[in-house]
């Protein structure tokens with residue numbers, strides 16, 4: 001931690017290597033999204049969200065749009081965490097205004113219908129091609145982030161067949177049929193390793209693991225199904241690609257954020273809006289680069305409140321490695337001008 005400055009290296013990689021910076025690197029979750037008119041136009045051209053994900057040229061185009069408009073320090077591959085279940089054979093579709101729908105897994109028969117961990121690549125080839133295009137086309141100072149959902153979060157959608165407020169169906173399977181549940185987590189862990197390995201081979205420089213529903217796992221279940229899979233994925237990716245930086249995002253982990261990055265072997269830890277940045281500086285930054293955590297609501301409302309909240313986060317985290325981001329994705333009702341205000345506040 002706190003290495004000597006490595007000028008010349010990309011800013012985001014310097015933060016992940018442990019360097020504290022006066023002006024932190026910045027990117028936003030969902031920075032390519034519906035709040036941008038150019039995204040809405042490209043999405044209309046693609047037809048629907050999934051067609052956009054699997055159209056390499058258009059997916060690369062929407063990834064580049066926020067980089068052109070704002071000059072963020074990182075671009076994140078445009079794809080979705082649910083492409084893995086799609087590749088494994090769980091039919092996936094999106095209902096406009098509602099969200100994802102998939103076939104459900106309620107027992108061993110549902111699991112048996114899925115493909116193996118090595119049978120996903122034909123389906124995911126367009127994603128790897130998107131990464132290759134981006135590796136060629138991004139400005140040299142911009143870091144390319146690849147990603148996947150964490151096994152638990154992806155499993156919650158595969159088991160319920162949709163998003164759920166409390167991940168109830170996944171908790172039920174976990175408790176009532178631990179063999180099926182455990183086998184699903186193992187399959188997802190192994191498939192995710194192969195998927196992310198291919199993203200890195202195609203040119204992704206950093207990997208982020210999104211565990212959006214980690215907070216609904218408590219105690220030993222958190223350790224077994226949020227921490228352990230992230231640790232397995234990180235260890236295997238780093239074995240295959242020594243030096244690869246990994247960012248973990250066990251959203252709403254609360255006290256369980258403490259020690260998570262170290263236990264997993266992650267270089268960065270993304271924090272949600274509920275975490276106090278001063279607490280993160282004290283408890284999390286000694287172990288890892290901290291990424292976060294402005295409330296996305298400020299991107300809708302803007303003004304002096306946005307400026308003050310942004311400065312408070314930068315100040316609280318400036319003595320250690322920090323990547324500025326939101327605590328969750330930017331929303332479709334965000335005002336694109338507020339992103340300029342955010343960047344002026346951070347960069348001066």
Ligand SMILES: Cc1c2[nH]c(c1CCC(=O)O)Cc1[nH]c(c(CCC(=O)O)c1C)Cc1[nH]c(c(CCC(=O)O)c1C)Cc1[nH]c(c(C)c1CCC(=O)O)C2
Nearest residue numbers: 029030031032033049076077078079080081099210212329
């Ligand atoms: C749970 C989850 C999903 N997807 C994702 C998560 C984990 C993070 C989180 O909690 O937000 C992650 C995700 N989704 C998307 C990305 C691309 C990278 C990025 O911009 O951050 C990433 C990293 C694009 C997307 N994924 C989705 C959109 C909106 C699609 C559109 O209508 O154009 C985008 C830009 C769709 C999506 N995808 C998913 C849902 C529940 C929805 C519907 C909700 C919504 O419409 O906002 C599953």
